[in-house]
Amino acid sequence: MNLDFSDDQKQLQAQVRRFLGERCTPATVRAILEGPEPFDRALYAGLAEMGVLGAAIPEAYGGVGLSHLELCLFAEELGRVIAPVPVASSIYLAAEFLLQAGSEAQKKAWLPKLASGEAVGTFGLVEGQGRMTPAKVQVTARDGRLTGTKTLVADGIAADLAVVAARTGAGSGPEAVSLFLVDLNGPGVSRKPLETIDPTRSYAAISFDGAPAEALGGTGDGWHIASQVLDRAAILMAFEQVGGADHALEMARDYALERMAFGRPIGSFQAIKHMLADMYVAATLARSNCFYGAWALATGAAELPVAAATARVSATTAFQQCAKNNIQVHGGMGFTWAFDCHLYYRRSNALALALGSLSTWESQLIERMRAGNVEAAA
Amino acid sequence: MxxxxxxxxxxxxxxxxxxxxxxxxxxxxxxxxxxxxxxxxxxxxxxxxxxxxxxxxxxxxxxxxxxxxxxxxxxxxxxxxxxxxxxxxxxxxxxxxxxxxxxxxxxxxxxxxxxxxxxxxxxxxxxSGEEIWCQLFSEPAGGSDLAGLRTRAVRADDGSGDWIVSGQKIWTSGAQHSDWGLLITRTDPDVPKHKGLTMFFLRMDSPGVEVRPIKQANGASGFNEVYFTDVRIPDDQRLGAVGQGWEVSLTTLMNERLSIGSGMSTGFPELFRFCMEAEIDGAPAVDDAAVRSRLAQFAVRQSGLKYTGMRAITALSKGETPGPENSIGKLVAGATMQDLAAFALDLQGESGVVWDPEESPQNGRFQAMLMRSPATRIEGGSDEILRNIIAERVLGLPGDIRVDKTVPFKDIPTSGRAATK
CATH class of the missing domain: 1.10.540.10 (Acyl-CoA dehydrogenase/oxidase, N-terminal domain)
Structure with missing residues (x-):
């Protein structure tokens, strides 16, 4: 039994934490929140240099050739400082799509650029409101060209490359959907920035008007591949969420120790202590579920779909709980623009929707347990 | 991994x-x-x-x-x-x-x-199980506030050095078939509450010990009241020094929380099976969106406990001491089981009220869980005490402001004796 990361892995995590501690302060996050840039380019370049971006990409494709276990721990650190960089879109998603389904030529063309940060990738799936289904995919691919609009693409302003889910067949089933690689700097692509609850990440609607596109994976395999990659990305994002939850809890704890009211630290009132204890419980359960996810991700276990949904549901719940109660513990000051609480509140609620909303993952978890993996979580 | x-x-x-x-x-x-x-x-x-x-x-x-x-x-x-x-x-x-x-x-x-x-x-x-022990700690006036206990032990006046014990304990599991008891008493009411306690062990068939089962809210009788009327205990059955009882009791309580919290069931696998069998409008309950949402939240609590346990086992396996994350076990399991049982009854519709092994799904398991789970949230450290422990020992928050810590025990206001000015 070894449900823990190795000492070497923890040491690498500590290095990344130190780096981010210096290079990604709340001021860094605010600069993106309040400024015109879609992400912090210098920070992103620094992360590439440290090997964070290329951690799980093989050396043959310009990566560092570590494993997804290291990437999980790096994700936790990025989440802890709510780093304003497109790692999730470019690495957890685009790079993972290429690794899982890309041809040799596609991997050679794009993975080194994603690992070095020279290019940013993303995934275009969402069209319109509500839970995405194959039937809702209306962006159409014909003769190597895409037409239609992806209404919400994370990091869509900054991205150079998109993996796009597009319709290649009739009907509402998954077999009508295929994946395509699109150079977003090429012809037939227009982007419109979106106002969101979390401007520390950029979002865009991207319209394709006969944009040249190259198939990624087989025709009709798109939904299936996307589902696999989303599971993998969900585990990595769950680590970000656990990092964020941990930090929000720490902020609340520190403030409860320092803030005096009624002649004593507010952290001595049980109403506050118990709220903080419940935040700790949620964060601890989520962390343990994430370890399970990391194991599944690293070993490619048959349980991966259940483990991914478990980690994701648990981490989403924990980050939302910790971020909202962090504001509560801070009282009125927690609701000011000047205090950093809202940065975590924004991010917790944005990440809760990214890769599919909480209720979607809840439903998937039960569906997958029903399909025969109930013993896995029992 | x-x-x-x-x-x-x-x-x-x-x-x-x-x-x-x-x-x-x-x-x-x-x-x-x-x-x-x-x-x-x-x-x-x-x-x-x-x-x-x-x-x-x-x-x-x-x-x-x-x-x-x-x-x-x-x-x-x-x-x-x-x-x-x-x-x-x-x-x-x-x-x-x-x-x-x-x-x-x-x-x-x-x-x-x-x-x-x-x-x-x-x-x-x-x-070897030949002798059974019980723990005589809680009292009618002191459960969470254990150090407020009032059972008195005084030296016998015959020069034997023996102690004479009078008072009452409550919530004693298994007292009715115990051979020995671990007993905490007050030996000095003139010093602050934590300083006047002394621990003993005694035969449960000692003259003056009377065990009365408590009929619980769920109809069962696992707990007892134990009355002590001039019970004589030899001084060599004292554990620790006179006045050191609180320190001795902490050994027990730390072990209590570890032992109760480890590997606790929440009832989730049983609920999941039930949701596969039960129907809503002719379709399996497990296919209903609202049911799935509730089930998923129970599932991740159950699995979070399981993998938290495995992290602790990993630490043990490496020869390390498990971290404080272990303290969440009973807190999560107790509340989860209670909510989960109520949800299972809800899915049974109006018939959920029936608690009959012949009639109720899974032999009335969920009704039994519903009726027993309030005790889980109280025994061995209530949810509130466990939250205090997490807040103070894990998160480093200050202890409660205490009005009773430095005054002599006999001057502390109780429910029956208000503070005098």
Whole structure:
């Protein structure tokens, strides 16, 4: 039994934490929140240099050739400082799509650029409101060209490359959907920035008007591949969420120790202590579920779909709980623009929707347990 | 990362599995697996006799109290081997119910504080299940506020050095079939509450000890009241110094929370099975979106507890001490079980009110869970006390402001005696 990361892995995590501690302060996050840039380019370049971006990409494709276990721990650190960089879109998603389904030529063309940060990738799936289904995919691919609009693409302003889910067949089933690689700097692509609850990440609607596109994976395999990659990305994002939850809890704890009211630290009132204890419980359960996810991700276990949904549901719940109660513990000051609480509140609620909303993952978890993996979580 | 045994662990597991296969009371297996939470594990025969028989068999073959030293009836096995044993013992572990308090709490306290002679006398029959122990701590006026206890011990005036004990304990699990009790008393009411306590052990058949079962809210009677009327205890049955009882009790309480919190069931697998069978508008309940959302939240709590436990086992396996994350076990399991049981009844519709093993789904398991779970959230440290412990010991928040810590015990206001100015 070894449900823990190795000492070497923890040491690498500590290095990344130190780096981010210096290079990604709340001021860094605010600069993106309040400024015109879609992400912090210098920070992103620094992360590439440290090997964070290329951690799980093989050396043959310009990566560092570590494993997804290291990437999980790096994700936790990025989440802890709510780093304003497109790692999730470019690495957890685009790079993972290429690794899982890309041809040799596609991997050679794009993975080194994603690992070095020279290019940013993303995934275009969402069209319109509500839970995405194959039937809702209306962006159409014909003769190597895409037409239609992806209404919400994370990091869509900054991205150079998109993996796009597009319709290649009739009907509402998954077999009508295929994946395509699109150079977003090429012809037939227009982007419109979106106002969101979390401007520390950029979002865009991207319209394709006969944009040249190259198939990624087989025709009709798109939904299936996307589902696999989303599971993998969900585990990595769950680590970000656990990092964020941990930090929000720490902020609340520190403030409860320092803030005096009624002649004593507010952290001595049980109403506050118990709220903080419940935040700790949620964060601890989520962390343990994430370890399970990391194991599944690293070993490619048959349980991966259940483990991914478990980690994701648990981490989403924990980050939302910790971020909202962090504001509560801070009282009125927690609701000011000047205090950093809202940065975590924004991010917790944005990440809760990214890769599919909480209720979607809840439903998937039960569906997958029903399909025969109930013993896995029992 | 892996869930595999080391070669030594695998060898130990194989040995344990083979011995259990050859020796376990197989005729009880089905019944043990079916047993509802909060009811007796065995009903087809005398449950205490069945428990004692299995414990004796284990002790004779060296499988009892695995982590205790051999000279005290244990097997000097490592913590991880103890965990593996528990996994292999499976449903038969439910037979150990009558020994949980003795092995988990009284034994470690005796081991830490008793004389060598007493340890060699008391611990082996405790390990083998021949003698059962109970823990006489809580009182009507002091549960969470344990140090507010009022049972008095005074020196006998005959020069023997013996102590004479009078008072009342409550919520004592298993007192009715215990041979020994671990008893905390007040020996000095003139000093602050934590400083005037002293710990003893005593025979439960001592003259003046009376055990009265409590009829609980769920109709069962697992807990008791224990009355002490001029009970004489020799001074050599004192654990720790006079006035050191609070410190001694902490040994017990730390073990209590570890032992109760580990591997607690939440009832999730049973609920999931039920949701596969039950129907909403002609379709399986598990396909309903609202049901899925609730189930998923229960699922991740159950799985979070499971993998938190595995992280602790990993630490043990490496020879490290598990971290504070272990303290969440009972807090999560108790509340989860209560919510989950109410949800299962909700899915049964109006008929959820029926609690009849013949009529209710899964033999009335969820009704039994609903009715027993309030106690889980109180016994062995209430949810509120556990949150205080997490907040203070894990998160480093200040303790409560206490009005009773420095005043003599006799001057502390109680429910029946308001503060005087």
């Amino acid at each position: 892996d869930f595999d045994d080391t070669p030594q662990e695998a060898a130990f597991r194989a040995e344990a599995r083979a011995w259990i296969a050859a020796n376990a009371p197989k005729h009880l297996e089905d019944e043990l697996k079916r047993a509802s939470f909060g009811s007796s594990a065995v009903e087809s025969e005398d449950p205490l006799a069945a428990a004692k028989a299995w414990q004796k068999k284990k002790a004779e073959a060296g499988w009892a109290c695995l982590h205790w030293p051999k000279e005290y009836g244990g097997a000097a096995r490592s913590p991880i081997e103890r965990v593996i044993w528990g996994q292999e013992e499976g449903a038969y572990g439910a037979l150990s119910g009558p020994f949980i308090i003795g092995h988990g709490m009284c034994g470690p306290t005796v081991m830490a504080w008793a004389s060598e002679e007493h340890k060699r006398r008391l611990l082996p029959p405790l390990a």
